[in-house]
Amino acid sequence: MSTILRSLLARSRHSRAFRMMMIHELKPMMPEIRTQTRSYSDSNTSESTSQRRLESTKEFWRKAHIENSKESEKVLKLLRKTGAISILAVLASIAYAAIIEHSNKTEEEEQGIEYIPNLKEDIRYRKRDD
Incomplete structure (x- = not known):
């Protein structure tokens, strides 16, 4: 029975407030289920605090x-x-x-280009020196 209750009240399906409400509702019917509940201060105080912060920011x-x-x-x-x-x-x-x-500059970059070809020459028919 407890595994069914755990699967029904899984975190992925319901909010924490809903699960806590269901646990409190089911406690009298199933006393053998032991649950850990935390007692927090009144939820209205946290809402009023956030409301006051919002108003002060505005x-x-x-x-x-x-x-x-x-x-x-x-x-x-x-x-x-x-x-x-x-x-x-x-x-x-x-x-x-x-x-x-x-x-990062090297000496070669600072010297510049060594060979500048003569652009007036027609090099199509020149033989390679290689």
Whole structure:
């Protein structure tokens, strides 16, 4: 019986709240099934906490749109820091690429091309020297 109950209340099929509700409903009928249940604080408190966070975030963004408010100053300060950091990152990556490119040059590349053929000549009938 317990395997049937476990398969019915498997994690993949039902939410945790539904499984806990079913276990509490089936407890009086099947006392031989031992289940581990955790007692948490009231679920309404977690919902109210998340609701309060959402409301405070909304209020923060409303005030951030007001000029010369504390919130708008915080947002501007954060944006300035982010912009400065991104500019420094771009400059550092350019400098790193330039250093790598400069260190990889060989003497042959610096001398240039040794042989430049005369493009005025017709080489179709010339014999190979090889």
